[in-house]
Amino acid sequence: MPAEKREIDTPAFLVDLDAFERNLHKMQDFLNEHGVHLRPHFKCHRVPEIATCQMEAGAIGITVAKLAEAELLVKEGIRNVLIANEIRGEQKIKRLVTLARGAEDLMVAVDDERGALEIAHAAKAFDAEVGILVDVDVGMGRCGTTPEEAVRLAKIAKGQAGLVFRGLMGYEGHVQKPPPSEEKENACRSAMKALIDAKEAIEAEGLEVGIVSAGGTRSYYITGCYPGITEIQAGSYCLMDLASKEGGGDFELASTILTTVISRPAPDRAVTDAGMKSIHPACGMPKVKDRDGIEATGLHAEHGILKLDPAVKLAPGDPLEMIVPYLDGTVNIHEKLYCLRGDAVVGTWNVSGRYCST
Ligand SMILES: Cc1ncc(COP(=O)(O)O)c(C=O)c1O
Numbered sequence: 001m002p003a004e005k006r007e008i009d010t011p012a013f014l015v016d017l018d019a020f021e022r023n024l025h026k027m028q029d030f031l032n033e034h035g036v037h038l039r040p041h042f043k044c045h046r047v048p049e050i051a052t053c054q055m056e057a058g059a060i061g062i063t064v065a066k067l068a069e070a071e072l073l074v075k076e077g078i079r080n081v082l083i084a085n086e087i088r089g090e091q092k093i094k095r096l097v098t099l100a101r102g103a104e105d106l107m108v109a110v111d112d113e114r115g116a117l118e119i120a121h122a123a124k125a126f127d128a129e130v131g132i133l134v135d136v137d138v139g140m141g142r143c144g145t146t147p148e149e150a151v152r153l154a155k156i157a158k159g160q161a162g163l164v165f166r167g168l169m170g171y172e173g174h175v176q177k178p179p180p181s182e183e184k185e186n187a188c189r190s191a192m193k194a195l196i197d198a199k200e201a202i203e204a205e206g207l208e209v210g211i212v213s214a215g216g217t218r219s220y221y222i223t224g225c226y227p228g229i230t231e232i233q234a235g236s237y238c239l240m241d242l243a244s245k246e247g248g249g250d251f252e253l254a255s256t257i258l259t260t261v262i263s264r265p266a267p268d269r270a271v272t273d274a275g276m277k278s279i280h281p282a283c284g285m286p287k288v289k290d291r292d293g294i295e296a297t298g299l300h301a302e303h304g305i306l307k308l309d310p311a312v313k314l315a316p317g318d319p320l321e322m323i324v325p326y327l328d329g330t331v332n333i334h335e336k337l338y339c340l341r342g343d344a345v346v347g348t349w350n351v352s353g354r355y356c357s358t
Contacts, residue, residue, distance in 0.1 A: 005343040006319065010260045011278035013334040014321065015349070017341055019254035020238055021053075026251060027220065027237045028058045036224045039063045039082055039213060041235025044328045046353030047337065048076040050238060061105065063213075063233045067095055068356035070106065076352075079104035082213065084169055084233060086111055086135065086143050092358075093118055097128040097162075107131035107211075109169055111145045116156050116163065123162025131166045132157040133211060136198050138170035138191035147198035154202045154209075167211030168202075170195035171233065176218040180248040188219050192226040199228060218247030241327035243283040255337075256289050256321040257330070259304060261314055270294070270314050272304035272322075279304065279322060280329025286322035296322065 002008045031038050040054045041063045051062045051073060061080030064070045070081045080103075087096050087108055096119065100106045110116045110132050123130050134153045137144030145153060150168065157165040172191040178184045192214065199209045215223035215232035217240075224232050236244045239255040259274035276299045279286050285296040286304075293309030304322070308314060324330045331337070332354050339347040 001348060002338075002345050004345060005258070005340060008258055008338055008345065010258050010319070011274035012258045013331065013337045014256045014258050015239060015337050015339050016252070016254045016256075017339050017346065019252035023238045023240060023251040023254060024053060024057045027234060030221070031224055031232055032058065034224050036229060037231035039231045039233055040238070041065070041084070041216075041233050042069050042073065042353065044235035045239055045331050046351050046356065047331075047349045048073060048078070048352055049349045051076075051078055054238065060231065063235070066356055066358065067092055067099070068358045069353050070103075071095070071099055072353050072356050074099060074103045074106075081106055082133065082169075082233075083108040084133075084135075084171065084213070085109055086115060087119070088115060093122045094126075097122045097126040097130060100128040100130045101126065105131060107133055107166055109133050109135035109143070110153065110157065111135040111137075111143050113153060113156055116153060116160065120160035120162040129162060129164055131164045133167055133169045133213060134165075134198075136168055136170040136195055138172050138194045138214070139175075139187075140171060140173040142171075142173065144170065147194050147201070150198040151201045151205060154207055155205065158207055165207065167209045167213070167230070168195060168199055169211075169213040169233075170198075171216070172214060172219055172223065173216070176216050176247050177243075179246055184248070185222050188222040189226060192223055192229060196226070196228040217244045217249040217251070221248070221250075236327050239324075239327055239331070241283070241330070242287060242323055242325040244327070253323050255324045255327060255330075257286065257324060258338075259320050259322055261316050261318045261320060262303075264314065264316055267310065268308050270306040270308055272306065272320060273302070274304045274322060275300045275302045277301055277333060278330075279324065280326045280333060282329050283326035286325050289321040289323050291320065294320070
């Protein structure tokens with residue numbers, strides 16, 4: 001392992017551990033103050049060691065998007081896992097109920113009757129119990145049932161052997177992107193109102209709704225204060241990226257990609273060794289850390305294109321750090337993360353979950 005940042009071969013994913021730790025505690029402290037749990041999303045880093053840090057800081061479990069991520073976490077000893085996504089297909093449901101037998105508390109999102117019944121059928125056959133959160137579409141337009149239909153699904157889940165109805169989830173993904181504003185706050189509150197209305201309608205039928213799960217890095221400060229929300233699923237807050245910062249995630253940018261300038265073909269142009277295979281372009285261009293007059297203008301497969309102000313001094317071989325624009329996609333194309341304290345490399349984390357997409 002290299003001892004110093006300058007010895008790391010590039011492109012490489014760097015984590016500023018001091019900033020990471022401050023982010024970890026800032027989110028947990030905020031939610032503790034508001035009496036809300038944190039069940040952080042794994043998809044944004046896919047590193048079991050980070051999930052362990054989040055649990056040690058006070059998280060009650062981990063949220064995942066994929067069954068394979070849940071399998072990895074249970075194997076790594078994290079046995080309280082919410083799959084905040086719909087799981088369908090015979091093979092997957094068999095994997096799900098098998099996993100439920102080895103986990104302490106495994107929950108999965110459900111948004112239709114047939115999905116619930118298929119899981120119940122397999123759970124009975126495998127003598128397993130699977131926790132169910134009914135997934136409500138609170139305006140994002142992805143998965144999720146209507147708030148009205150949630151009542152019927154909750155009753156179905158409650159009445160099936162093999163299923164344990166635990167509550168609701170409703171991810172307000174459509175309000176994440178806009179920067180903080182009154183409009184964003186109102187949109188977020190109206191999404192949470194739909195979720196809490198569904199909770200109250202289910203309770204009116206005599207069912208207990210123990211969990212109401214929602215929230216992301218760019219909405220936690222609104223969703224986490226909304227009465228009735230019991231937990232937040234934010235994930236990007238610990239490593240952070242530009243998209244999360246722009247959307248109001250008030251955390252430190254703890255992740256960068258270390259690159260090397262490989263060419264200076266024109267006075268106003270430099271080229272680095274980090275293109276799309278090192279920096280995911282879904283949320284736009286990276287920013288150059290701690291350097292003025294350099295703008296990232298393009299990401300080719302293997303090359304990063306930079307536009308330079310005339311005064312900028314930059315030579316082939318020079319290192320540059322690029323702030324990650326989209327963490328979720330970027331971490332998934334790296335094998336490991338280098339953990340730094342200042343310029344000292346103090347460890348590495350394998351992105352063990354990077355192929356966990358089934
Ligand atoms: C269902 C769900 N919950 C929570 C999150 C966490 O979002 P973030 O990484 O912005 O905190 C996501 C991210 O896409 C998500 O899809």
